[in-house]
Amino acid sequence: MGEARYSRQIPLIGEEGQERLGRSSVAVVGLGGIGSPLSLLVAAAGVGRIRLVDWDLVELSNLNRQILYTSRDLMRPKPFVAAERISLLNPRVEVEVVHEPLVPGNADSIVEGVDLVLDALDSLEARLALGDACQRAGAPHTYAAVQGLFGLVTLIVPGETPCLRCILPERPREEPAFTVGPVPALVASVSASEAIRILSGRGPSLAGRMLVVDLSSPSFEFIELSGECPHRPPEPPPRPAYFRRGDRLYAFEADPSGWERLERRGWAVVEESDAYVRLSGPGSVAVFYSDGGALLVGSRGEGDFREAVGGDLEDL
Structure with missing residues (x-):
């Protein structure tokens, strides 16, 4: 070698x-x-x-x-x-x-x-x-x-x-x-x-x-760093279908073709690859992954996000 x-x-x-x-x-x-x-x-x-x-x-x-x-x-x-x-x-x-x-x-x-x-x-x-x-x-x-x-x-x-x-x-x-x-x-x-x-x-x-x-x-x-470790890790909970971080970042389960719904509502496709489709909308960016799942990023609150996408995030 x-x-x-x-x-x-x-x-x-x-x-x-x-x-x-x-x-x-x-x-x-x-x-x-x-x-x-x-x-x-x-x-x-x-x-x-x-x-x-x-x-x-x-x-x-x-x-x-x-x-x-x-x-x-x-x-x-x-x-x-x-x-x-x-x-x-x-x-x-x-x-x-x-x-x-x-x-x-x-x-x-x-x-x-x-x-x-x-x-x-x-x-x-x-x-x-x-x-x-x-x-x-x-x-x-x-x-x-x-x-x-x-x-x-x-x-x-x-x-x-x-x-x-x-x-x-x-x-x-x-x-x-x-x-x-x-x-x-x-x-x-x-x-x-x-x-x-x-x-x-x-x-x-x-x-x-x-x-x-x-x-x-x-x-x-x-x-x-010395001493015996007394901790026993807890059993993990089920994997959630929806995540959020603050009021600007949301990840959730979604159909890979869910981006088409946003496109019909006026969101613009700015990048398309085998792995994902990225769109730009009102104050927001959305990414739909080809293997499932989506990400919404922006400065909007969850209520504004739901209005922007025209319904529940989980329905995309």
Whole structure:
């Protein structure tokens, strides 16, 4: 496997390590400030299969730190844009797209069948659901987060290290994630380095300890995470057919041809592919996926959304 593509890293991880990477699989959950550089780094390193999980669209405010995307990608579904970029970067990587929000009812299926889960989420509720699913599956997973000029990274190994509920015994208040690009990029690099170590067979460096980065100084500090984990993850509820985040983002089950109803109401088709159809309407964007499901994004409340689509969201 001593090909030119990996010639600068094989002296560090070895031929066998590179082959291990090629046989390995990861789930990158969240494709924002951390997940966008993280997905590129593990793909460039030669990880064989990558599952990309996100349900959001690219927005202008993302571009200061989410380096996977460009201005041409605005209002396109993040996981499909990421899949395109990864295929251009390393065509040998097998890419799987999951275009739905992570909730307790679908978290088990998202972590199923991969060697390592890379948490790049920005919601605590979603992180806890992911952590519970990894505990049930016995799947090792990273925890990576940023706020302002601070970043955190650790590796959680079920049965060996404290779980995420141990690390976060009190739920911190959810706040907008203000940051500058170098902070999530650095955290993503550490997460990717840990993934490459594990998947190439060298073993983890962050199991049982957390790296805390403060780029205002800058400073780097390790915190030891010790003690037995007393938590038992709850059984997951059924997968819901309808999701919402605030008053601007809705995901729901829908017929793949539901977009035709919106087109008849004056919505304009702005992008059509084998994977999805994207439409623009009054103050809103809609995406209908060919494998089922739809997404509505905008600044409108749910009542306005229902009026805009001409009925119940669930009927589309």
